[in-house]
Amino acid sequence: MAMTEESPEILELESGETTPTTGVFARPTNASGWRAWFFTVDHKKIGIMYGVVAMFWFFWGGIEALLIRLQLFTPDGSVLTADQYNQIFTMHGTTMVFLVIMPLAAAFANYMVPLQIGARDVAFPRLNALGLWLFIFGGIFLNLSWFLGGGPDGGWFAYAPNTGVTYSPGNGMDFYALGLQIVGIASLVGSMNLIVTIVNMRAPGMTMLRMPVFTWMILVVQFLLLFALPVITVALVLLSFDRTFDANFFNVAMGADPLLWQHLFWIFGHPEVYILILPSFGIVSETLPVFSRKPLFGYAVIVISGAAIGFMGWGVWAHHMFVSGLGPVGVAAFSATTMFIAVPTGVKILNWIATMWGGNIRFTVPMMFSVSLVSMFTIGGLSGVMHAVAPADTQQTDTYFIVAHFHYVLFGGALMGLFAGMYYWWPKAFGYKLKESLGKWHFWLVLVGFNMTFGPMHILGLQGMARRHSRYGPEDGFDFWNAVVTIGAFVILVGMIVFAVNIVRTWLGYKAGTIPQAPADPWDGRTLEWAIPSPPPEHNFDYVPVVTDLDDFWYKKYQPDETGKLRKIADGNDIAQKGDQHPHLPSASYWPIVLAAGFPLIALGLIYNLWLSGIGLLLMLGSIFGWSLEPATDPDAGHDGHRDGHDPDLNDTDGSDAEIVEEAPVG
Amino acid sequence: MADAAEAQTSEPAYGRTDWDDHHHLPTNTGLTNEKVTMWAFLGSDCLLFGALISTYLLSRNRVGPATRGPTAADLFDIPFTSVSSFVLLMSSMTMVLAVTSIQRAEMERCKMWLLTTAALGSIFIAGQVYEFTGFYREGLGFTTNLSSSAFFTLTGFHGVHVSLGIVMLVTMWALVTRGNIGPERAETIEIIGLYWHFVDIVWIVIFAVVYLIP
Amino acid sequence: MNTATVSEDEGHQEHHDHGLSDFGYIKVAILLGVLTALEVATYFFDFGVVETPSLLILMVVKFQIVVSYFMHLKFDSKVFSYLFVTGLVLAMLVFAAMGTSMAFWQNPSGCDASAFC
Structure with missing residues (x-):
């Protein structure tokens, strides 16, 4: 952004020269204020915005969870009506899956992947911004339903025909189907962008097997998104057509098979489970070696098992449907595949334990969260293997045992890993560490509260307490454990409040100067993001890092001496880049946010009035037009016009020059 | 320690200096980001059409107590659809000729082939509209029965893909005419071409599986 | 030009x-x-x-x-083939499994609603 200040004089210099691809409108040039965030294409700002918005939805989804728990605190709870309860638990699941864990992973992926591979930005910065704004508008659209006649009430899995107009006459499910469609497009755009970034923009020398594990897991996740999202897109389209245009896809009277929805949803839904957990696996594969001061045990095995989970995740979806009338052959087949997928997951657990074994462990907050992922996820994983045994699953389906299982993997697994990532990368992103003392309070409160909340659900489930019921009677004997569960949920709330206090207090302390500025390499890290200042300059790297090893940065700091013992040869903060160069970067743009704004308008139009869709469509077409005529980098903004001065033999034709080649018209 | 001190003063310890505005790094694969993205998108689109085609195949013969009207397969006009399939197939050929023309910097010829491709695509879409209205007149609307919903959704999705392709082709024609796209950006046309051929291969599958196989 | x-x-x-x-x-x-x-x-x-x-x-x-x-x-890079063929093969396998399950494995004869099938 610094170079935009020079632009007036450059403009004069170049005013006579017309470039054929200049945009129709002026470009945003503000380097500060809200415009710097709304129109940015910088992957780091986009990553932070993903994180902030996801934390807002986390707060909102948490309130929904607490409402559920208040309702179930005592027998015959009267906090919510049955209808409200349906809406709340549907939106709790939908929010936590699509608006919290996925975007939090996207936040880390956007921020860290370019840094870890030594790139200055992602391949398509404007598409990146488009993905962010689609996610934000999709989330807002989904939650607009609260104010327009009530939320969706068919569960986050939205089993048709239960979610058809007959059984769900309100507009809630329309908001669900269309809102997820928008959020899905956001993820699809983001996945293509990150795949290309990782495949094409790694630093010289960084072969695939020298990539950090986090980047590897993000790559696997993006492939899962790339191939899974079209399936949910089709399922949601069928549901929307049924609801809006009276199609018959799930009309049993016309001979439709309700299992079609279940198959399509879970063909997406099971890869989705790995989409949620693999980023956290990647995060702890970064933190465990750093805080154990040992290389990751079995790097290649971890990478391969991650990819294997990605592949095998496509062959197990019907284990969500064991009691749906799948037939004995189907049940047996999917039961077997499900047991197999436990193998690569178990391999990872063993590798992490072996990484810590004999290490010089520092129990910092990120390390504590990482260790708790390993242990809590193992519990959830083991109850998952129990579900693979179909006869046992028949007993457990639709009970709180299932609720306990997936909260152990998604909260105890995914979320714990994401918190580890927040504490670990906070100094990189913001320039100061979060307070360790408050962080430890946060950790212990969350860990204890989490086990109080979801541990007893195993017992409740085996006692036969059914999911998704808004009440249980005093005669059921579920009182005690439900009370414990609700108290546990509030312990988690206290832990999260401590986290919020930690964020605010360290921020104020940093402003006041009592919290020190974090150096480039505060944790003695192993990967490239620690080789640049904290927070990174807008262009990330002054010089392209040349990579010769896995954990290259570590080996720039430590080398074996004659006896083979690793000796420190340099301090990370000394050899880190200084961030004092000013290269030419992709320029900010209005179009991503404008284009994204067209989508919720179209969706609202489909529910209320097609004219609104027309307006949205026009907005979309106009902004696609403006987008494609605007060069990715403003030719007026930098040192020179970029129309000349290119070495003809260098990359002019291979198109790695993102500033001249127009983006492929896919988004 | 000496290394570190030396590193600070002379060359940066961590990196190569030949990375400035005018020396962009070549991509790791040597392929452009745009083309990789398009292929990734096409791989993703396979799943989209896979889901739609299997939905149709699983729905076309199912009947329930309320089923009424003919099925889509009852009304197929195979000779007519064969002609429009042939038209779409030939549009793939003209598309590939547009790409080779621009690669040889024959801009006029490229423009001609781009327009021809768009025109052939439009003929296909016109044929589809004709087919749909014919079905509707014979009593097979979108909501008539399960097979009709599935048929119109599948072919409609394909039609939307073709229409988007036509818009892109016409845009490309305009950009070539205005001189925004020259031979140095032949790859942009090639990428649009990939999308166009993909739409064609989807129709090859639909034509065989939906129309011809009894 | x-x-x-x-x-x-x-x-x-x-x-x-x-x-x-x-x-x-x-x-x-x-x-x-x-x-x-x-x-x-x-x-x-x-x-x-x-x-x-x-x-x-x-x-x-x-x-x-x-x-x-x-x-x-x-004639092109293998990377493109990997991307496309992955999607294509995945689509064929997954939807073949789904179709088989729905068309042949579901509701086999001699199976009533109370049985585990």
Whole structure:
């Protein structure tokens, strides 16, 4: 952004020269204020915005969870009506899956992947911004339903025909189907962008097997998104057509098979489970070696098992449907595949334990969260293997045992890993560490509260307490454990409040100067993001890092001496880049946010009035037009016009020059 | 320690200096980001059409107590659809000729082939509209029965893909005419071409599986 | 678009583009047309039991020709093939499994609602 200040004089210099691809409108040039965030294409700002918005939805989804728990605190709870309860638990699941864990992973992926591979930005910065704004508008659209006649009430899995107009006459499910469609497009755009970034923009020398594990897991996740999202897109389209245009896809009277929805949803839904957990696996594969001061045990095995989970995740979806009338052959087949997928997951657990074994462990907050992922996820994983045994699953389906299982993997697994990532990368992103003392309070409160909340659900489930019921009677004997569960949920709330206090207090302390500025390499890290200042300059790297090893940065700091013992040869903060160069970067743009704004308008139009869709469509077409005529980098903004001065033999034709080649018209 | 001190003063310890505005790094694969993205998108689109085609195949013969009207397969006009399939197939050929023309910097010829491709695509879409209205007149609307919903959704999705392709082709024609796209950006046309051929291969599958196989 | 750019560009083509000549593409298109005519012939003549398999084979051959020649996959980088074929094979496997499950495994005979099936 610094170079935009020079632009007036450059403009004069170049005013006579017309470039054929200049945009129709002026470009945003503000380097500060809200415009710097709304129109940015910088992957780091986009990553932070993903994180902030996801934390807002986390707060909102948490309130929904607490409402559920208040309702179930005592027998015959009267906090919510049955209808409200349906809406709340549907939106709790939908929010936590699509608006919290996925975007939090996207936040880390956007921020860290370019840094870890030594790139200055992602391949398509404007598409990146488009993905962010689609996610934000999709989330807002989904939650607009609260104010327009009530939320969706068919569960986050939205089993048709239960979610058809007959059984769900309100507009809630329309908001669900269309809102997820928008959020899905956001993820699809983001996945293509990150795949290309990782495949094409790694630093010289960084072969695939020298990539950090986090980047590897993000790559696997993006492939899962790339191939899974079209399936949910089709399922949601069928549901929307049924609801809006009276199609018959799930009309049993016309001979439709309700299992079609279940198959399509879970063909997406099971890869989705790995989409949620693999980023956290990647995060702890970064933190465990750093805080154990040992290389990751079995790097290649971890990478391969991650990819294997990605592949095998496509062959197990019907284990969500064991009691749906799948037939004995189907049940047996999917039961077997499900047991197999436990193998690569178990391999990872063993590798992490072996990484810590004999290490010089520092129990910092990120390390504590990482260790708790390993242990809590193992519990959830083991109850998952129990579900693979179909006869046992028949007993457990639709009970709180299932609720306990997936909260152990998604909260105890995914979320714990994401918190580890927040504490670990906070100094990189913001320039100061979060307070360790408050962080430890946060950790212990969350860990204890989490086990109080979801541990007893195993017992409740085996006692036969059914999911998704808004009440249980005093005669059921579920009182005690439900009370414990609700108290546990509030312990988690206290832990999260401590986290919020930690964020605010360290921020104020940093402003006041009592919290020190974090150096480039505060944790003695192993990967490239620690080789640049904290927070990174807008262009990330002054010089392209040349990579010769896995954990290259570590080996720039430590080398074996004659006896083979690793000796420190340099301090990370000394050899880190200084961030004092000013290269030419992709320029900010209005179009991503404008284009994204067209989508919720179209969706609202489909529910209320097609004219609104027309307006949205026009907005979309106009902004696609403006987008494609605007060069990715403003030719007026930098040192020179970029129309000349290119070495003809260098990359002019291979198109790695993102500033001249127009983006492929896919988004 | 000496290394570190030396590193600070002379060359940066961590990196190569030949990375400035005018020396962009070549991509790791040597392929452009745009083309990789398009292929990734096409791989993703396979799943989209896979889901739609299997939905149709699983729905076309199912009947329930309320089923009424003919099925889509009852009304197929195979000779007519064969002609429009042939038209779409030939549009793939003209598309590939547009790409080779621009690669040889024959801009006029490229423009001609781009327009021809768009025109052939439009003929296909016109044929589809004709087919749909014919079905509707014979009593097979979108909501008539399960097979009709599935048929119109599948072919409609394909039609939307073709229409988007036509818009892109016409845009490309305009950009070539205005001189925004020259031979140095032949790859942009090639990428649009990939999308166009993909739409064609989807129709090859639909034509065989939906129309011809009894 | 001056001549210098053009000749340079042509020089560049030689090493990365091993596609067919224009005439070659026209020949491929004619072949595709013939294959389509064969497909359509199944509508006018009765081929009995071989009809469905031969239609499927023709479909796969046409698909293969368009992808290899018109889409250049035969001459292009393997990365593109990996991306596309992954999606294609995944789609075929997953939806074949789904179709099999829904068409053949569901509600087998002798299975009532109370049984575990």
